[in-house]
Amino acid sequence: MTTSELHLSNGSTANAQYVLDIDPKRAGWTHSSLRIVELPSGGSHLFTTGDSEWIVLPLQGGCTVRTEGTEFQILGRESVFAGVSDFVYVPRDAQVQIASGAGGRFALAGAKCERRLPARYGPAPEVPVEDRGSGTAARQVRNFASADAFDCDKLIAVEVVTPGGNWSSYPSHKHDEYRPGEESELEEIYYFEIDGPNGFGYQRVFPSREGGTDVLAEVRSGDAVLVPDGWHGPSIAQPGHDMYYLNVMAGPGETREWRICFHPAHVESAEGYR
Numbered sequence: 441m442t443t444s445e446l447h448l449s450n451g452s453t454a455n456a457q458y459v460l461d462i463d464p465k466r467a468g469w470t471h472s473s474l475r476i477v478e479l480p481s482g483g484s485h486l487f488t489t490g491d492s493e494w495i496v497l498p499l500q501g502g503c504t505v506r507t508e509g510t511e512f513q514i515l516g517r518e519s520v521f522a523g524v525s526d527f528v529y530v531p532r533d534a535q536v537q538i539a540s541g542a543g544g545r546f547a548l549a550g551a552k553c554e555r556r557l558p559a560r561y562g563p564a565p566e567v568p569v570e571d572r573g574s575g576t577a578a579r580q581v582r583n584f585a586s587a588d589a590f591d592c593d594k595l596i597a598v599e600v601v602t603p604g605g606n607w608s609s610y611p612s613h614k615h616d617e618y619r620p621g622e623e624s625e626l627e628e629i630y631y632f633e634i635d636g637p638n639g640f641g642y643q644r645v646f647p648s649r650e651g652g653t654d655v656l657a658e659v660r661s662g663d664a665v666l667v668p669d670g671w672h673g674p675s676i677a678q679p680g681h682d683m684y685y686l687n688v689m690a691g692p693g694e695t696r697e698w699r700i701c702f703h704p705a706h707v708e709s710a711e712g713y714r
Contacts, residue, residue, distance in 0.1 A: 441468060441653070441666075441668070443654075443655050443656075443657070445468075445666075446645070446653065446655050446657075446665060446666045446667075446668075447643075447655055447657035447659070447663065447664075447665050448460075448462070448663065448664045448665070448666070449660075449662075449663050450660060450661065450662030450663050451662065453466065453664075457475075457477065457485070457487075458475045458476055458477050459476050459477070459478050459545075459662070460474065460475060460476040460631070460662065460664060461475050461476075462474045462475070462629060462664060462666070464552060467627065467629070467666050467668070468666075468668065469627045469668050470552065470627070470692065471551050471552045471594060471627055471690035471691055471692065472550070472551055472626075472627040472628065472629055472688050472689060472690045473492060473494075473548075473549075473550035473551065473552075473688070474547065474548070474549055474550065474629045474631055474664065474686070474688045475547070475548040475550070476499070476545060476546070476547050476548070476631070477538065477545070477546050477548065478543075478544075478545045478546075479501075479503070479538070479539075479540045479543050479544055479545075479546070480543045481540075481541065481542055481543040482540075482541060482543070483539070483540060483543060484537055484538060484539035484540070485537070485538045485539075486535065486536070486537045486538075487535075487536055487538075487548075488534070488535050488536075489530055489531065489532050489533060489534045489535075489536060489550075490532065490533070491532055491533075491552050491553070492532055492550040492551055492552045492553060493529065493530070493531055493532050493550065493551055493553045493557065493592055493593055493594065493595055494529070494530050494536070494548050494549065494550040494595075495527050495528070495529050495530075495547075495548070495549045495550075495562075495584075495585055495592075495595065495597060496514065496527060496528045496529075496530065496536075496538060496546055496547075496548060497525060497527045497546065497547045497548075497549060497584070497597075497686070498514055498516030498517060498525045498526075498527070498544060498545075498546050498547075499519075499520050499544070499545045499546060499547055499633070500516070500517070500518065500519050500520070500544050500545045501516050501517075501540055501542055501543055501544015501545065501546070502514050502515050502516030502517075502540065502542065502544065503516065503538050503539060503540040503544060503546060504538070504539045504540070505528040505530065505536065505537070505538055506536070506537045506539070507530050507534050507535065507536045507537070507559050508531075508534055508535075508559055510559055512528045512559070512561045514526050514527065514528060514561075515564070516544060519633075520599070520601075520633050520684040520686075521601065521633075521635050521682060521684060523564075524564045524567040524569060524582050524584065524599075525564055525584075526561065526562055526563050526564040527561075527562045527584060527585075528559065528560070528561055528562065529557070529559060529560045529561075529562065529585075529590070529592065530559050531556045531557050531558065531559060532553055532556050533556060534559070547631070547686060549585070549595065549597045549686070549688045550595065550688075551592070551593070551594040551595035551596075551688075551689075551690030552594065552690070553592070553593035553594045553595070553690075554593060554594075555593040557591065557592065557593060562584060562585075562590060567582055567583065567584045567589070568582075568583040568586070568589050569581070569582050569583070570582075570583060572608075573608070573610070576605065576606050576607060577606060577607045577608065577610050578603065578606060579600055579601060579602045579603070579606060579608040580600065580601045581598055581599070581600050582598060582599040582600070582601075583598050584597065584598065584599065585597040585598065586598050586698065587696050587697050587698045592696065593696065594690040594691070594696060595688070595689075595690050595696075596626065596687075596688075596689040596690065596696065596698055597686065597687060597688050597689065598686075598687050599684065599685070599686050599687075600675075600684070600685050600687065601682060601683070601684050602641075602675060602676075602677040602682065602683045602684075602685075603677065603682055604635075604677050604678060604679050604680045604681045604682050604683070605677060605678070605679035605680070606676075606677055607673075607674040607675065607676050607677075608673070608674065608675045608677075608683075609643075609672060609673030609674055609675040610673045610674040610675075610706070611673065611702045611703055611706035611707055612644070612646070612671040612672065612673040612674065612702070612703040612706050613671065613672065613673060613700040613701060613702045613703065614648045614669070614670060614671045614672065614700065614701050614703075615628075615689075615691075615698070615699065615700045615701070616648060616649075616668075616669035616670065618693055619699075619701075621699070622699060622701065623699050623700065623701045624691060624693050624695075624697050624698060624699040624700075625691040625692060625693055626689040626690065626691040626693075626698070627666075627667070627668055627689065627690060627691055628666075628667040628672070628687060628688065628689045629664055629665075629666060629667070629686075629687070629688040629689075630643060630659075630664060630665040630667065630675070630685045630686075630687060631663075631664045631685060631686040631688070632659045632660070632661065632662070632663050632664070632665075632683065632684065632685050633661045633662070633683075633684040633685075634659075634660055634661050634677075634678070634681050634682075634683055634684070635681050635682040635683070635684070636680070636681045636682075639660070639661070639678055639680075639681030639683075640658055640659065640660050640678050640681070641658075641659050641660075641675060641676055641677045641678055641681075641683040642656065642657065642658055642659065642674075642675070642676040643655065643656075643657045643659050643665045643672075643675050643676075644656050644672065644673060644674060644675075644676075645665065645667055645670045645671070645672045646670055646671050646672075647670050647671070648669060648670045648671050649669065649670075652669050652670045653667065653668055653669050653670035654670070671703050
């Protein structure tokens, strides 16, 4: 795929329902999806989950999620930079309504799956928050749906906040082949928001195999980068502008796990920055 097909600028995938809509067909892969819906005050959105499991995650605002006769109240947050949010998991083969009295912006992180798990609420205080790296590679990772924090069938999703001027997603790493106990095969979406007007960042993906993915993208709020394969990182935040990204991952493996391989040329020099 070309750079323009892998770096999706703000609005380039918008349609009548979503301001961002990435499904496996659009991405050219098999499992990972991401949608973002914006609701006005008193607005609602109805969707069918189909063959995928989904997490409803507020980016800004709160909402009510109704599915299978159960109603979940999500308090949400003022922005992705305000802290962690509560969220709701909804299963495949279900109908879901999202409604918001005050309005807001909500991410739907999805993955094609096989098992049908029950709908559940994820409280914000139970989200593991990790301070990863050090120095100019320090960043905060919010593991709300990491493989060891919240049960899903295939979906893995985390948030990362990188302080202005810092690097994250470093050392460069990959997860594009199955090697038992060492590496898992996962398709990944990066969705970005930058704190402050006119802010930007950079995202690098480079080949791990001949003819593999090669992207150097200047990213702004609302942009997404697809990572079907390859070494990815660093993600670089403009000085003075914190950078947020939502990572959505899934793959064909029988076991849901996040196992990565660091780029061998970066490991020694990046000691302490992981």
